[in-house]
Amino acid sequence: MKISKIYIFLIGITLSFALIIPISAQNRFDVGDDKYTPSMGQSGKDVIWIPTGNDLVSSMLKIAEVTPKDLVYDLGAGDGKIAIAAAKEFGANAIGIEFNPDMAALAQRNANRAGVGNKVKIINGDIFVEDFSKATVVTLYLLPHLNIKLRPIILNMKPGTRIASHAFNMGDWEPDKEIDSSMARGYFWVVPAKVEGNWALTGIEPQSKVVLNLAQRYQKIGGVLTIGNTSQSILNAQISGDKLSFGYIDRNQQFHTAIVKVNGSELIGHNKGENSDNEIVGKRF
Template sequence: MRFSRRFMLALLSSVMAVGSATANTIDPNYKPSRGQSGKDVIWIPTPVELVEKMLTMAKVGPADRLFDLGAGDGIIAITAGRQFNATAVGIEFNPNMAEYARRQVRAAGVQDKVRIITGDIFQEDFSSATVVSMYLLPDLNLRLRPILLKMKPGTRLVSHAFNMGEWQPDETASAAGAMAFLWIVPAQVEGSWNATIDGKGAKLQLEQTFQNAGGTITLDGRARPLVGAKIRGEDLSFQFRGDAGAVSSFSGKVSGNRITGTLSTDRYTQTFEAQR
């Protein structure tokens, strides 16, 4: 069955009651039903075809630790462990649903890789994730956004159906009539940087809006505007025009308060280092 985004949004928002089971009242025969209430959002599972697209888009692999925020029956965490060989943790508020997901984990034989914890996504610590997946609601994504932006640069975020407001996705994918989005947490580059280019001093001034940046580079006492500055995880790139109009392209890495890389024109390549 295919649903429009507007219909899904209305449906996911429609029931906001808290699941009533506690750790002491787990029903061993519990089976969830599509559309049932949840703390902040109801349960509807992501179709498996879209789960696979999301995890492929996020390049999930054996080195990854995925957290699924609002795990439901565990489909995303289980697929990450079983098909992508990653370690995965699902956080689910409803204790009966969490226990059901644990049964699914055991049935899939991935209990060595996949763990379901009973908890609230707004209380649990998922800062050790290299990948975070979500099928929540737009306002929940926006509540999580400041936390997600502080995660390690390069952390991949995938969301089924819902975006992050003005933080544009880095990639999109679709399957089973639904959309998914990918963001790569950008390094924080804003500020004044003292640079050396093949040992010669320069100043870099950067402003940042999510994965886009702008600013100037001051060389030989002249400030030149940066063009097309992009941050993808720890990778930074930008261009500017030199004196004779030649385009210089920077490509390198940001590590905390240090930038290292190379500056190239069509004639030569120089080493570039900067400290904030």
């Protein structure tokens, strides 16, 4: 009985391989051409080549809400499939950075063949050398330590830049969302504005000096609002890209929500009370 179970198990494994290998082989030949045919798992400078599955490519670009206004950078572009999908399915401009020169040339040919050669540029370069600061969306399928190495560069990008990573997270920078597809997992972040520190505010209470002191760890924020001589913890503080919001209670026990846009060392927005809506302006000091 035991032996027959083992036998069935072995047949199962053999059948699985019989199914998987032709699919892999088919994928290999789908993305190659008469000039260059990459092999699944071939070595790369910092990470091997394995393409992201079609489902997850779409999910990563969907969760990043890619539109024709975006410039998508795929770091380690492989056969160009993410850059091509960004252009073809979402109308974006896209740049892929790929270290392997044969792979980079193939990716560009794949983009041309897909009819998006005018929107997709594949750069033959190193993701740790090339400048991708103009990206509005960044996609990655690298390795955990490479994500961590890129993290400070990514955190210095324009607040609001969207990041989607296949398989690997960013250490203690927790994702804003997780992406599940049939076979794989992805993670999504929005680069938060840097708001930590002291802000002098007007538009909270006209007669008093108002200071907001913010603490920040990535997209997690909290702080203290001091109106005149009275301090309180701010409530429901949130940051998404350059949008900061927090609540506070005024001296008449009215709840207010401040919603502001942060631009470097200035912020501007609205302070909405139960029966009021005032402009709020802040400067870092």
